[in-house]
Amino acid sequence: MNKFQLDSRLAADSFLIGHFELCELRLINDSRWPWLVLVPKIAGAEEIHETSPDQQAQIANETAITAKALKQMMGCEKINSAAIGNIVRQLHIHVIARNENDTNWPGPVWGFGKSQPYDNDKKALVINQIQKALSASPQFSL
Amino acid sequence: MNKFQLDSRLAADSFLIGHFELCELRLINDSRWPWLVLVPKIAGAEEIHETSPDQQAQIANETAITAKALKQMMGCEKINSAAIGNIVRQLHIHVIARNENDTNWPGPVWGFGKSQPYDNDKKALVINQIQKALSASPQFSL
Numbered sequence: 001m002n003k004f005q006l007d008s009r010l011a012a013d014s015f016l017i018g019h020f021e022l023c024e025l026r027l028i029n030d031s032r033w034p035w036l037v038l039v040p041k042i043a044g045a046e047e048i049h050e051t052s053p054d055q056q057a058q059i060a061n062e063t064a065i066t067a068k069a070l071k072q073m074m075g076c077e078k079i080n081s082a083a084i085g086n087i088v089r090q091l092h093i094h095v096i097a098r099n100e101n102d103t104n105w106p107g108p109v110w111g112f113g114k115s116q117p118y119d120n121d122k123k124a125l126v127i128n129q130i131q132k133a134l135s136a137s138p139q140f141s142l
Numbered sequence: 143m144n145k146f147q148l149d150s151r152l153a154a155d156s157f158l159i160g161h162f163e164l165c166e167l168r169l170i171n172d173s174r175w176p177w178l179v180l181v182p183k184i185a186g187a188e189e190i191h192e193t194s195p196d197q198q199a200q201i202a203n204e205t206a207i208t209a210k211a212l213k214q215m216m217g218c219e220k221i222n223s224a225a226i227g228n229i230v231r232q233l234h235i236h237v238i239a240r241n242e243n244d245t246n247w248p249g250p251v252w253g254f255g256k257s258q259p260y261d262n263d264k265k266a267l268v269i270n271q272i273q274k275a276l277s278a279s280p281q282f283s284l
Contacts, residue, residue, distance in 0.1 A: 027245055047213070049206035060202035065189035071189070078231075079189055082224030086240060086248035089220075100230060104230035109252040 002043040007090040013115075015123065017130050018142045020062040022055065025095075027127055030115035034074055034097040034126065038062055045091040049082055059093065060069070062139065064105060066095045069133040074099075084110060144185040149232040155257075157265065159272050160284045161256055162204040164197060165235075167282070169269055172257035176239040176268065180204055187233040190225055201235065204281065211275040216241075220224045226251060226252060 006024065014026035014037060017047050021068060023038040040059055045051055067079045076097035096109055104112045118126070134140040147222035148166065156168035156179060164178040182201055187193055190201060209221045224233050238251055246254045261269070278283040 024256055045206075047209065048223070049209040049213070049221070053203075056202055057199055060198055061195075064198055067189065067191040071191070078226075078228050079191070080224070080226045080228065081190070082222070082226070084220075084222045084224070084250065086220050086222070108226065108250050111249040131250075 004041040004043045006039060007088050007092075008089050010037070010090065010092060015127060017127055018134065018140055020065070023062050025066060025130075025134075027123070027130065028094075028115075029117050029123075031118045031122060032103045032113075032116050033109055034070060034076075034130075035109065036066060036070060036095045036130070038066060038093045038095065040091055040093075042091065046085060046089050048091065048093075051064050051091075063093050063095060065134070065139060069130070069137070070095060070097050073129055073133040074109045080109065082110070097101050144244060146183040146185045148181060149177060149230050149234075151230050152179070152232065152234060159269055160276065160282055162207070162281050164200045165204050167208060167272075167276075169265070169272065170236075170257075171259050171265075173260045173264060174245045174255075175251055176212060176218075176272075177251065178212060178237045178272070180208060180235045182233055182235075184233065188227060188231050190233065190235075193233075204231065205235050207235060207276070207279050211272070211279070212237060212239050215271055215275040219279050222251065224252075250262060 014028045017025040017027055023040045026034040026037050041050060048056060071079055076095040076099050078098045080096045080098050156170045159167040159169055165182050168179050172175040178263050184193060190198060213221050216239040218241050220240045222238045
């Protein structure tokens, strides 16, 4: 059985925030939106429905914990969550905080315009905020 | 407690395929992609993470059954699934079959171009195919 290894494009486009039991939690390097991805540490996984029932339940649970923390932290209008993977096939679940005055509202974030990388201070601040918002969850660790 | 009632825009933009235990399954009236939505019959629900843990597990399960049936039926390259709801706030989960030669691949389907309504024959054919693909699932009924 192959060992899980993070896709090189996901690694290049995002920063590690921490770990759930099953998923790595990462921040997409695009400061236009607070945009997280969960990457289940399952070698070869591409579709949620092709993982085991236990893994599906765990993915749903970790996604909900992330969505709840992000919504509380940002006070945002809406959470957008999705598993798309048309380009990067390694299974990853997007969780994004959306607001009525954000870039491309109410359209989707995927495929829109050009990403705006974080500067170091802002990146550290956002990662720290998310780590704090999740610190009460026993399933999350740094 | 309010009774669940399908949002009028979802009703106008889609056709009923059948019912799971928790969700209504509908076909979006856009023939560019085989595009399904699951609508949990929970009054007032807007975010998956705000439903109960049992409901979250049920949504995940019914979404996976739908995705699996759609992928097998279409032989498609990728399933795209998402809960967005920036416009229609009633909770609904998109499940879409994508292929490398389809409209806007590998970009997302949401917010892209103008929908192309089904003609009656094609609509009946697609609904019938999906009903057949799900007929083996004890959780699905017409």
